[in-house]
Amino acid sequence: MKDSVSYKVFKVVNTIILLLVVFITVFPFINVLAQSFSSEAYINAGKVNLIPRGFNIDTYRTVAKDAMFWTNYKNTVVYTVVGTAISMFMTTIFAYALSKKRLMGRKFLTMFAVFTMFFNGGLIPNYVLINSLGFANSIWAIVVPGAISIYNMLIMKSFFENMPEELEEAASIDGLNTYGILFRIILPLSKAIMATMMLFYAVGHWNSWFSAFLYMDQKELFPVTVYLRNLIAGATGGASAGATSADNLTQISANIKSVTMVLTILPILLIYPFVQKYFVSGVMLGSVKG
Template sequence: MRESSGDRITRIGISFLLLLISISCLAPVINILSVSFSGKQAVETGKVLLWPVDATLQSYSALFEGTRVLASLWNGVVMTVGGVIISMVFTICAAYPLSKGYFYGRRTFTLLLLFTMVFTGGLIPTYLVVKSLGLIDSYWAIWLPGAVSTYNMLIMRSYFESMEPEIEEAARIDGCKEWTLLFRIILPLSMPVMATLILFYGVGYWNSFMNVLIYINSTEKYTITVLIQQMIASQSLLTEALVNDSQAMLLVPEGIRSAGIIVLILPMVLIYPFLQKYFVKGVMLGSVKG
């Protein structure tokens, strides 16, 4: 079917609008990246826009030598990996039975889960519950209260429901029990939605900030998100990052802040391309029913 002139103009207009939106999203990140690689004088005089001026790695050197960024990175990895594993296990265990029409109480349990999307217990009651369980200053205080996202569970449930029933029937004829069916048939066929939810949960845990401040008391357990926030808010912490006078003469706090922000976002940027091929397919197929 031939494209009309009106459709062509509309397509070009939408493409141009999306291009402007993309540039508006990328420009601040590129500017921060450029500042992190630029020299002190260029940053102080505002010469840095979208390209490094007087390129140097001094900001990154000061960041890794003068702050706890490596320890915070490791803490972030531990919290993210542990949280993703726990959340995926709970999400699968909730979504699989709810996807079966013969599951007794399916509608009731679904409504109870949907209720949590509208009403929550609130910060203070949640904190009191976490404290009574002895989870304060532990990553379990972050993992357990948010172990299941109802939205993510509904995506996975819808994906399970979209599978052809003949697959399950053939497996049961071959003698598959429920757990064997789930782990050897259903989950291998659910890689698109699983990769999508791993990305959702991973980004959520990696960027977790407020929960870490509320539940984690030991500074050595802080993640990089909290460390970068403290660097932005505290001038003294940035001053400590300048491990010697020569660095202080070559660096500006804004460069160290920018380097910290780049280190914060880099892991997710590196992981996303490996999951991108599953991302759109997982969301679209998982939202056919619901």
């Protein structure tokens, strides 16, 4: 059967709208990328849109020549990997425990966890606590305080609650204990939600900078986000790491924000396609039941 005229019109309009949405979504990324490779004259004049104008890589070259940048970049990778591993482990076991109705004090523990989403000790008590624990100037100051995201835990808890109880009963009859059921039965069936939570935590740790800025005073321990933040502050304030001339400083001041965004989001953009297929299904499966 041939499509009706109204359906053909619908498809055309729908295609135009979707293309417009795609353009609106992608344009800021392309614009930032174009600015990062443009000269300061065109950037200040507002003439850079989708294509670089006055191709220039002085800022990239300045950043790449600085050994501290690569040290801090390595720190970010380490913090992200370790932090994500700790967060996934703690969130998974906490969510799995709370998903069991037979757990004594389940409602209290859930309300206690939710309470922390709205109230915390404040900046100064947290700072005093981290220092008293000896976490200052160490990786633990970054990966431990925010190890569990209650929002992520609640999503994972809902996902576990929707799994058939018969699976665990059958595994228990076969001789598996609680840990065996979790690691050999439940987790292999939870790849979607696990990949989604892993992406959430990895992005959070990768973009984090305030914890390191607050709890660390050794440049060798900074993540790359703090390095780039200091580079922006230096360029806008008149002194930049690696800048050796007034012209170089002017160029860095013009497009340092664009370069910063590109260097920060590039690794995440490269990883995202590999977990994208799990992303939507993981969130949807975990939000079916509240």
